[in-house]
Every structure is written in C-alpha cells, then in structure tokens.
Amino acid sequence: MSASPLIEIRDLRIRFHGDDGRITHAVDSVDLSVANGATLGLVGESGCGKSVTSLAIMGLLPKQSAEISGAIRFDGLDLLQTPDQTLRDLRGNRLAMIFQEPMTSLNPSFTIGDQIIETILRHRGGSRRSARERAIELLRRVHIPSPERRIDDYPHKLSGGMRQRVMIAMALACDPHLLIADEPTTALDVTLQAQILELMRELKAASGAAIILITHDLGVVAEVCDEVAVMYAGEIVERAPVDDLFSAPQHPYTVGLLGSIPRLDHRAEQLATIEGMVPNMAQPPAGCRFAARCPFVLEACTHAPPPLIEVGPGHLSRCIRAPLERLVS
Amino acid sequence: MALLEVRGLVKHFVTERSLFGRPLAHVKAVDGVSFSLDAGKTLALVGESGCGKSTVSRLVLRLIEPDAGTVRFDGRDLLALDAGGLRAFRRDAQIIFQDPYASLNPRMTVGQILTEPLALHDLMPPAQRRARVADLLRLVGLEPRLARRYPHEFSGGQRQRIAIARALAVEPKLIICDEPVSALDVSIRAQILNLLRELQDRLGLAYIFVSHDLAVVKHIADHVAVMNLGQIVETAEADALFASPRHPYSRALLSAIPLPQPKAKRTTVLLEGEIPSALNPPTGCRFHTRCPFVIERCRNEAPALLADGTGHATACHRTAELPSADAILPAAGGFSPALAKLVAAFSQKTEGGSPAGVGIQDAAPATK
Structure with a gap:
C-alpha cells in the first residue's frame, strides 16, 4: 500500500440496538485502507x-439505532465526526455508491436524465443545459446506445443491465475519488455482468478512482480486485493481495469458501462444506468466532479472540494456526 | 428407452x-x-x-x-x-x-x-x-x-x-x-x-x-442444453460442452463467467447490445443481433439444430468455420497445490464430526 491511503478505516465497531433491547455486534474492530487507483474486494x-461497513462509510446508517465507534479517514476528514451538511456535499461528489438493486435505487417518477442532472447541479452547479450535456456524455461513457434519446426515458423503460449502467453513470457524475459498489452485478445475467465489470475496469483505468467492491462472488473478486478482505461474523478474518488469497489462503474460513464453490476450472466430486451455523451476534463467542465450525480448531481457539497477524507481505490472518501450510505438510 | x-x-x-x-x-x-x-x-x-x-x-x-x-x-x-x-x-x-x-x-x-x-x-x-x-x-x-x-x-x-x-x-x-x-x-x-x-x-x-x-x-x-430466446442452440454431454463449446452463444456465456483464478489466461467473447425481446425475436438466427461471427445468411435463414456423430448438436450456420474454443476455459489449474491440500484437509476433518442436523445421516428412504 502507498504511504497515504485515500481512505483509512481504524477500529470500526458498529452495534445495533434493537427495539427489544438486544444489542447486535454487526461489525467489530475492522481496519481497512484503500489507495488511489486500487480496488479492494x-x-x-x-x-x-x-x-454495513460500506453504509457506515457513506454515513447512511440510522443514527437512532446504530452505535458507531472508530475512525474513517477520507481526504483529511474523519467521516464519523463530519457534520451531516458536509457529508451531503461529499456523497455523490467525491464519495459515490452503487447498490445491488438497480430497480429500486432509481426514482420511477423521474426520467433518468433528471436524476443524473440533479446530481450534477447539486454538486457542480452551472446551467441546466451544460448539466444535460454532461449527463449525455456520461450515458455514452457507460455504453448506453443513443444516449441523446435515452436520457428522457423513465427507468421502467430500461432493462436491468441498462438501469445498472445508469446507476454507474450517476455515481460517476462528479468524478468520485472513491466508488463503493455493493453487489453491483448480482442481479444481472452473466453476459451483462461481464459488460459491467469491463466497464468498471475501464473507468478505473481512466479516472484513477479507488473502488471498494462488495460481493459474495469469488470469481468477480479474482477478476477485478487488487486486494481482498474476507469478513466473517463482523470481523475481517483475512486480508491479502488477490493472488495470495486464491493460491494460499491463510484462514480456515477462506479455505472453506474457496473449496465450496463449484468452478469451471476445476473438477471436484464433492464440494467442501462449512458445517454449522454463524454465531448469534447478540452474544458473540469469547474466542475465535469461526471456532465452532472450524475443522482445525484447538482448545486455545475458544479462549481469547485471535489477533489479526501478518503471515506474509501484506497478508493478514485472524487465525492462531496460520500459516496453514504447517497443518497439511 | x-x-x-x-x-x-x-x-x-x-x-x-x-x-x-x-x-x-x-x-x-x-x-x-x-x-x-x-x-x-x-x-x-x-x-x-x-x-x-x-x-x-x-x-x-x-x-x-x-x-x-x-x-x-x-x-x-x-x-x-x-x-x-x-x-x-x-x-x-x-x-x-x-x-x-x-x-x-x-x-x-x-x-x-x-x-x-x-x-x-x-x-x-x-x-x-x-x-x-x-x-x-x-x-x-x-x-x-x-x-x-x-x-x-x-x-x-x-x-x-x-x-x-x-x-x-x-x-x-x-x-x-x-x-x-x-x-x-x-x-x-x-x-x-x-x-x-x-x-x-x-x-x-x-x-x-x-x-x-x-x-x-x-x-x-450429465447433459446440457443451452437456450436462447425460446430455442435450444446447443446440446451436448456436459464434459464435451465445457471442453469445447461450439455455438457462439455458448462460448459467450462460458467466457463471461468470472473464474476464481486471478490472471487466468483466456479469450473472452464480450457480447454487445441488449438481449432482444421474445415478443419480437430477430429473423433468421435469433442470436444474430449479438453474434460476433454473424454473416449475411444468419440474418435470413434460421439454422437447424444438427448433431454430429457423438450427439453434440449445434444450431449455427458457421459451426465448422468458427475458431477453436480451447482458450475460453483454461484446461485446469484452478487450485494451486497448496489450496488443493488445504481444501482436502478442510473437508476431511469436517466429515467425521459433523454436528447434528447437518450433513447426511445414514438413512434409507422408506419403501412400501
């Protein structure tokens, strides 16, 4: 990682207070950083x-029920201490997000042009005419055919793939420094997914923005990310450069995940399964949160929460048995 | 039968x-x-x-x-x-x-x-x-x-x-x-x-x-049928299809799937354009609007689903002329040796002590 990351998350903790007084530990001691031009999965x-982590970065968690501590440094600001007014200036401007559901994240009663122009006018000002020209340019950049006509369409006239491209165009409207994409291709067919991933690669190359890509699809991660953080039960259990994670994972949960996906490039008679259930996050276990499901568990794992330790260059694992190669040699 | x-x-x-x-x-x-x-x-x-x-x-x-x-x-x-x-x-x-x-x-x-x-x-x-x-x-x-x-x-x-x-x-x-x-x-x-x-x-x-x-x-x-707009465009034994997809649509589908293998070497067939509506499917071959190998004949004449000797059937006028599909999927090498060992150890350990209620217990179905 470069000397000064674009965004740096330190010891982020998020707790939700339920109506019944129950407290859920949604995120615990998360440290992350992303450099300019890098993609973190x-x-x-x-x-x-x-x-939840991404919503915390965007300042979109409900204030009444979410208790957040730690620090999120972005462009010299701590986003958790930033007043709402300033956050509103950042969101859609230097900080942008794409959601999973392109159907529900566009307003059905405005044309797609109106929605993109609104973003541009809010953050950049200028005349409506120049904003419209910029909106057409953006639609062209995300490969919407005949954008001069499409700009006046309502969302319902567009297919799922086109709507997701409109969402991306809107996110790019003010050249964000950080783009958070939460499962941007999950609702799409594979051929459209390939187009959207290609588009994200193009845009990153052109603008040098940093991307945080949230996904459950390890194939997508392998294809577009530089670095990966694997989360389990609110914690980061492993963080590594993408090649290392896929060739020599250092946390048993990552091993289980990689073994459980059917793959086109590998033949397995039986897929690996991760037995058992995710722990109840109202009462997280005292020791390692994966211990109850882990085939390599030791007595010591259940005593104290394991620290995130460095096992290789840039490769961190929250497992006291790492490096795991020792277990199979 | x-x-x-x-x-x-x-x-x-x-x-x-x-x-x-x-x-x-x-x-x-x-x-x-x-x-x-x-x-x-x-x-x-x-x-x-x-x-x-x-x-x-x-x-x-x-x-x-x-x-x-x-x-x-x-x-x-x-x-x-x-x-x-x-x-x-x-x-x-x-x-x-x-x-x-x-x-x-x-x-x-x-x-x-x-x-x-x-x-x-x-x-x-x-x-x-x-x-x-x-x-x-x-x-x-x-x-x-x-x-x-x-x-x-x-x-x-x-x-x-x-x-x-x-x-x-x-x-x-x-x-x-x-x-x-x-x-x-x-x-x-x-x-x-x-x-x-x-x-x-x-x-x-x-x-x-x-x-x-x-x-x-x-x-x-065991067997796969690839469908596009209401018709089967290719059908074959699964092994044959994944080893060498023939129809341009099957190739595009296979090459679009991201592999959990960073920097995998493969050719991609990126389809342009939208999926046409089944309300008004294109004339001729229904895939011709998105096909990278389209020729004039495809626009007018619908191709029949023709099988070769092995039962691998393709509905494409250009089946014989298309380039080799070898590089669409890498032959193997999905798992690094280290990962293969780790996954094997992971699965072996879980088999023995699977907690109650998960995994298959030894039970035969009741038959009358």
Whole structure:
C-alpha cells in the first residue's frame, strides 16, 4: 500500500440496538485502507457485516439505532465526526455508491436524465443545459446506445443491465475519488455482468478512482480486485493481495469458501462444506468466532479472540494456526 | 428407452388482446424445443433471463399447457392424460423452486408440509405417516424432531432441504430443480448441491436442472442444453460442452463467467447490445443481433439444430468455420497445490464430526 491511503478505516465497531433491547455486534474492530487507483474486494456471506461497513462509510446508517465507534479517514476528514451538511456535499461528489438493486435505487417518477442532472447541479452547479450535456456524455461513457434519446426515458423503460449502467453513470457524475459498489452485478445475467465489470475496469483505468467492491462472488473478486478482505461474523478474518488469497489462503474460513464453490476450472466430486451455523451476534463467542465450525480448531481457539497477524507481505490472518501450510505438510 | 421424451414443444403467451379478445401480440417463450432424459441422469437447461428455461420446466410437468409438441414420460403421452392420470403422473415428477421462503406454507409445520403429499396420494395409512416424515427429514440431513417447527424457524438452506424432502415424499423418478441454489449463500449452496447428488446416486433420480450458473451446471449435469430466446442452440454431454463449446452463444456465456483464478489466461467473447425481446425475436438466427461471427445468411435463414456423430448438436450456420474454443476455459489449474491440500484437509476433518442436523445421516428412504 502507498504511504497515504485515500481512505483509512481504524477500529470500526458498529452495534445495533434493537427495539427489544438486544444489542447486535454487526461489525467489530475492522481496519481497512484503500489507495488511489486500487480496488479492494470485501467478501463474505449474508450478515457478515460487509454492507454495513460500506453504509457506515457513506454515513447512511440510522443514527437512532446504530452505535458507531472508530475512525474513517477520507481526504483529511474523519467521516464519523463530519457534520451531516458536509457529508451531503461529499456523497455523490467525491464519495459515490452503487447498490445491488438497480430497480429500486432509481426514482420511477423521474426520467433518468433528471436524476443524473440533479446530481450534477447539486454538486457542480452551472446551467441546466451544460448539466444535460454532461449527463449525455456520461450515458455514452457507460455504453448506453443513443444516449441523446435515452436520457428522457423513465427507468421502467430500461432493462436491468441498462438501469445498472445508469446507476454507474450517476455515481460517476462528479468524478468520485472513491466508488463503493455493493453487489453491483448480482442481479444481472452473466453476459451483462461481464459488460459491467469491463466497464468498471475501464473507468478505473481512466479516472484513477479507488473502488471498494462488495460481493459474495469469488470469481468477480479474482477478476477485478487488487486486494481482498474476507469478513466473517463482523470481523475481517483475512486480508491479502488477490493472488495470495486464491493460491494460499491463510484462514480456515477462506479455505472453506474457496473449496465450496463449484468452478469451471476445476473438477471436484464433492464440494467442501462449512458445517454449522454463524454465531448469534447478540452474544458473540469469547474466542475465535469461526471456532465452532472450524475443522482445525484447538482448545486455545475458544479462549481469547485471535489477533489479526501478518503471515506474509501484506497478508493478514485472524487465525492462531496460520500459516496453514504447517497443518497439511 | 428414455424416461422423458420432449418433441417440438411450443408455448406462446398472449400479451395483448384487442377489444374483442383477439390476440395481438405473443411472447414466443418456447419455440420448438426437443430433448430427452434418461432415468438417473441430470439434464441442465441454461440460458439468460427470459430464454424460456423455466417455461420448459413447467410445460414438462403440465403446470401450463403447451400450444404444440409432445411430452412422453415413461412411455405415456402426458398431454393425453385425464385428471386422474395427471395426478398419478405428479407422483412421478416433482419440482423444487428457487425461493425456499416462498415455496413453503408459513402456516403449516414441517410435519404437515411433508404429510400432505402422502395424504393426497394416499401413499400409506395415517399411522405410518409420522415415521415416514422422520425418514424424509433424515434423508435430507435434518433431525426428525424438527417436524413440529414452522418454516420461519429455519435458515434458507434448511428450508431448501425441507422443499427437497417434500418433493421426495412421493418417491418421484424425476425432480425439476428450478434455480434451486441461486438464493443461497455459497457455503450453503455447496451443501445443497452435495445433497442433490447424493440423493440422485442413492435413489436413482433424474433431474432437470434449470440454472443460469454454468459453474453449478458443470458440477451437477450429465447433459446440457443451452437456450436462447425460446430455442435450444446447443446440446451436448456436459464434459464435451465445457471442453469445447461450439455455438457462439455458448462460448459467450462460458467466457463471461468470472473464474476464481486471478490472471487466468483466456479469450473472452464480450457480447454487445441488449438481449432482444421474445415478443419480437430477430429473423433468421435469433442470436444474430449479438453474434460476433454473424454473416449475411444468419440474418435470413434460421439454422437447424444438427448433431454430429457423438450427439453434440449445434444450431449455427458457421459451426465448422468458427475458431477453436480451447482458450475460453483454461484446461485446469484452478487450485494451486497448496489450496488443493488445504481444501482436502478442510473437508476431511469436517466429515467425521459433523454436528447434528447437518450433513447426511445414514438413512434409507422408506419403501412400501
């Protein structure tokens, strides 16, 4: 990583206070950083805290029920201490997000042009005419055919893939420094997914923005990310450069994940399975959170939470048995 | 003889009617689909949203009526069956759906859900049903005591196990699996795929596996049919198809799937443009608007699905002229040696001490 990352998250903790007084530990001691021009993949299964982390960066968690501590440094600001007014100036401007559901994240009662122009006028000002020209240019950049006509369409007239491209165009409207993409291709067919991933690569090459890509699809991660953080039960359990993670993972959960996906490039009679259930996050276990499901568990694993230790250059693992090669040689 | 023989299946849905009820526009959801399936085998139907794969699966079960074509199951002509015959057929063919949250009645306990097919088909005296429910739950890796619980008390993967148990209750020969693992997390998906395979081996089930996920299909299918806009464009043994896809659409689908292998060397066939509407499919070859290999002939003349000596059939005018498809998927090398060892150790350790309620326990299905 370069000397001064674009965004740096330190010891992020997020707790949700339920109506019934129950406290859920959604995210615990998360440290992350992303440099300019880099893509970080945030991987994990439902409920692991990956989306909540991204919402915390965007300042979009409900103030009444979410208790957030730690620091999120971005462009010299601590986003957690930043007043709402300043955050609003940042969002959609230097900080942009793409959501999974292109159907629900566009307003059905405005044309796509109106929605992109609104973003441009809010952050950049200028005349409506120049904003419209910029909107057409953006639609062209995301390969929407005949953007001069499409700009006046309502969202319902567009296919799922086109809507997702409109979302991307809107996110790019003010040349963001950081783009957070939360499962941007999950709802799409593979051929469209390939187009959108290609588009994200193009845009990164052209603008040098940093991307945080949240996904459960390890194939997508391998294809577009430089670095990967694997989350389990609210914690980062492994962080590594993408090649290292896929060739020599250092946390048993990552091994289980990699072994459990059917792959086109490998033949397996039986897929690996991760037995058991995710722990109840109202009462997280005292020791390692993966211990109950881990085939390599030791007595010591259940005593104290394991620290995230460096096992190789830029390769961190929250497992006291790492490096795992010792277990199989 | 094949268990299932489908010939020339057609289904057009009317989308618009005139004031007097005359149909004005049709979606050509399925337009001349033929295939056959042997007992104990898996046929996968793959393709993008709207290609007609789910409609085919519903036509095969006669959940909707075809406009033309024949479906023969075990030698019987399905379309000629009366209500009684259809009910008997439903014992032989079952379906499981994508969304285990929507396909189980929230007001019934798991025991009631599993007893219902036994009662409907009058398979056994009421006194024996409880034991059969317990057997079914064990068969799908759930504990019999869970029969008293309601669907909302289960996770997505467990609910899909319940849906599978319900399908198995009538001892079918064929199960249609319509995107059965698409809604599940990756580690749960592996459990369900392993379960489907084990059940197939043990009970001799045939599956029609409807999916858009080709990695899953490669793992589970014996035979694959690739569909585009209501028609099969390529069909082959799974190994043959994944080793050398022939139709440009199959190549594009395969090359679009991101491999969990950073910097994998492969050629990609990136399709431009949108999927055409099935309301008004293109003339000639229905893929020609997106095909990178299109020639004039493709725009005018629809290609026939022609098989070679090995049963690998392709509907493309240019099958013989297309470049080699070798580089679309890397031959092997998905797992690094270190990863292969780690995964093997991971699986070995979990097999022994699997916690109760997960994994398959040793239970044979009750047979009458």
